Amino acid sequence: MVQSHFSQFGPQGCHMARSFAMPGTHRPCSPSLPRSAPLPSGGGSPLLPMTEVIQIEQLVVTYRDAETRATRTAVDRVTFTVRTGEVFGFLGPNGAGKTSTMNVLLGFTHAAGGSARIFGVDVRQPISRQRIGYLPEMTYYYKFLTAEELLRAYGRIFGLDDGEIRRRTDELLALVELEPARRRLIRTYSKGMQQRLGLAQALLNQPDLLILDEPTSGLDPLGRMKVREIILRQKAAGKTVFFSSHELGEVESVCDRVAILHRGELKALGPVAEIKRPDDGNLEQAFLRLIGWPDAPKPASGAGQADHRPTAP
Amino acid sequence: MRAVLTLAHLVILEMVRRKDIYVLFVLTALLTLIAAAANIFDDTRVVRYLKEISLTLIWVSGLVLAVTSAARQIPAEREARTLFTMLAKPVSRWQFIAGKFLGCWLACGLALLVFYAFFGAVALSRERSLDLASWAQAISMHWFMLAVPVALALAGSLLWAAPSSNSTLTLVACFGIWLLGRHLHKVALGLPEPGATLLTLVYFTIPHLELFDIRDLIIHRWPPVPWVFWLGALLYAAAYAGMILTGAWLLFRRRPLN
Numbered sequence: 001m002v003q004s005h006f007s008q009f010g011p012q013g014c015h016m017a018r019s020f021a022m023p024g025t026h027r028p029c030s031p032s033l034p035r036s037a038p039l040p041s042g043g044g045s046p047l048l049p050m051t052e053v054i055q056i057e058q059l060v061v062t063y064r065d066a067e068t069r070a071t072r073t074a075v076d077r078v079t080f081t082v083r084t085g086e087v088f089g090f091l092g093p094n095g096a097g098k099t100s101t102m103n104v105l106l107g108f109t110h111a112a113g114g115s116a117r118i119f120g121v122d123v124r125q126p127i128s129r130q131r132i133g134y135l136p137e138m139t140y141y142y143k144f145l146t147a148e149e150l151l152r153a154y155g156r157i158f159g160l161d162d163g164e165i166r167r168r169t170d171e172l173l174a175l176v177e178l179e180p181a182r183r184r185l186i187r188t189y190s191k192g193m194q195q196r197l198g199l200a201q202a203l204l205n206q207p208d209l210l211i212l213d214e215p216t217s218g219l220d221p222l223g224r225m226k227v228r229e230i231i232l233r234q235k236a237a238g239k240t241v242f243f244s245s246h247e248l249g250e251v252e253s254v255c256d257r258v259a260i261l262h263r264g265e266l267k268a269l270g271p272v273a274e275i276k277r278p279d280d281g282n283l284e285q286a287f288l289r290l291i292g293w294p295d296a297p298k299p300a301s302g303a304g305q306a307d308h309r310p311t312a313p
Numbered sequence: 314m315r316a317v318l319t320l321a322h323l324v325i326l327e328m329v330r331r332k333d334i335y336v337l338f339v340l341t342a343l344l345t346l347i348a349a350a351a352n353i354f355d356d357t358r359v360v361r362y363l364k365e366i367s368l369t370l371i372w373v374s375g376l377v378l379a380v381t382s383a384a385r386q387i388p389a390e391r392e393a394r395t396l397f398t399m400l401a402k403p404v405s406r407w408q409f410i411a412g413k414f415l416g417c418w419l420a421c422g423l424a425l426l427v428f429y430a431f432f433g434a435v436a437l438s439r440e441r442s443l444d445l446a447s448w449a450q451a452i453s454m455h456w457f458m459l460a461v462p463v464a465l466a467l468a469g470s471l472l473w474a475a476p477s478s479n480s481t482l483t484l485v486a487c488f489g490i491w492l493l494g495r496h497l498h499k500v501a502l503g504l505p506e507p508g509a510t511l512l513t514l515v516y517f518t519i520p521h522l523e524l525f526d527i528r529d530l531i532i533h534r535w536p537p538v539p540w541v542f543w544l545g546a547l548l549y550a551a552a553y554a555g556m557i558l559t560g561a562w563l564l565f566r567r568r569p570l571n
Binding site: 063102106108109110126127132136140142145149157159184201 | 316318319326330340398399401402403404405449569570571
């Protein structure tokens with residue numbers, strides 16, 4: 001089954017899996033999916049379409065060490081941009097500063113220096129999150145709600161009208177195959193079901209920027225496939241995807257560009273092909289080299305990117 | 314405003330589904346019924362005494378519900394990490410605090426309505442009539458008074474991470490003000506300096522919750538207080554709740570969430 005799903009992707013991800021299409025509306029990938037959630041009324045929106053969706057300049061993030069109470073630097077003068085329509089992989093070993101950077105982007109923490117903007121708006125302003133879909137690493141949803149109620153609540157927060165919320169809820173619950181369980185409390189869901197609900201809520205406002213925090217962590221192959229489908233679908237629709245991951249094979253297969261962070265510093269930025277040296281073999285090798293682990297085992301000849309790509313049956 | 318209302322709705326839904334309110338209501342109803350059952354001799358003094366006990370129970374239940382529900386809102390959201398998913402949406406921290414406050418306060422209002430409706434039914438069965446204006450004033454002032462403990466517990470949850478310690482401290486403070494607040498300036502007169510000045514300052518700083526305690530109107534069937542005073546009391550509660558919530562927002566505004 002996994003194979004059959006995977007086989008429907010072209011090398012550029014331009015043909016969506018049939019199972020992924022909205023019920024009754026299957027169509028080849030198109031850059032003109034329905035417009036995202038309406039922005040709050042009150043004059044012109046500050047969120048104008050632009051080439052650079054995420055702009056991070058000289059970002060510094062610090063934190064207080066719980067034991068020593070000393071101030072430590074998690075992210076040190078990092079600068080990069082993410083452009084409209086690209087799939088951007090944000091990589092680094094544990095403790096590299098990925099989560100700290102994402103926390104700044106989502107407004108959870110504030111930068112000690114530098115700036116971060118989304119759609120040209122300072123990330124400290126809640127409006128910067130109007131066109132974002134966020135999928136956290138784990139399932140963090142109100143377990144006393146049903147899936148339907150959760151999506152309705154989030155829809156209202158995004159300012160969608162009730163008719164639009166109903167329509168999107170129907171579509172998304174069908175999409176993530178939670179339709180039969182839509183009126184069950186989330187606390188009765190399995191982990192996989194909660195992950196799928198996470199995907200549905202991340203897409204509720206038809207985001208122009210999807211931020212995924214280790215989206216495939218702890219998922220079974222079907223769950224991973226679903227996430228990959230979503231990333232490719234967003235890309236096909238001209239949307240931007242920004243995600244952190246330790247699954248380098250997956251990153252290599254879907255990302256246009258990557259940034260590699262290590263100990264708070266940006267070690268590499270650019271297309272995967274440019275980051276890799278001829279002798280690296282695959283992105284994992286390049287990653288290990290860039291974080292200063294040159295003794296990593298080399299892959300066998302011919303086992304490079306192809307190892308991580310979906311294969312036709 | 315829509316985000317605030319949605320957050321408030323979620324708070325109420327959670328409280329209803331957690332069934333905390335039902336436990337409190339059953340306990341209060343049980344005690345009220347037991348008290349009412351003792352009224353077998355139709356002695357007016359006994360009836361008043363029992364009304365006072367029942368109303369005190371409602372006051373204590375209301376305070377406990379207000380404080381315990383508000384105290385766990387933010388810590389529970391942090392622990393379950395639902396806070397992160399919510400704040401990743403276009404919700405400001407002020408809206409988050411305001412939504413939590415509104416939800417808890419409205420839920421307390423609903424609980425009070427149930428408590429008073431039950432108590433009213435029992436009282437009506439004994440006294441054949443109710444002074445609706447006095448009842449309306451007593452209930453509305455009670456409800457507005459609860460805005461202060463709800464705001465205090467929300468602010469406290471940003472200072473003390475454990476809901477239990479926050480609840481205990483807030484309840485002690487609220488019961489202390491309710492029972493002793495009116496006597497502080499008298500005590501201050503008998504204290505040496507600087508204790509006298511400090512206690513006088515405390516007297517003029519704390520929200521005087523005892524001002525809202527007009528249970529006697531119901532117990533003794535007294536006429537309602539002048540409506541201007543009633544309105545002033547509501548504004549007084551709103552002002553204090555607003556100031557405390559602003560403090561809570563200032564605490565929460567720049568707090569890193571990891």
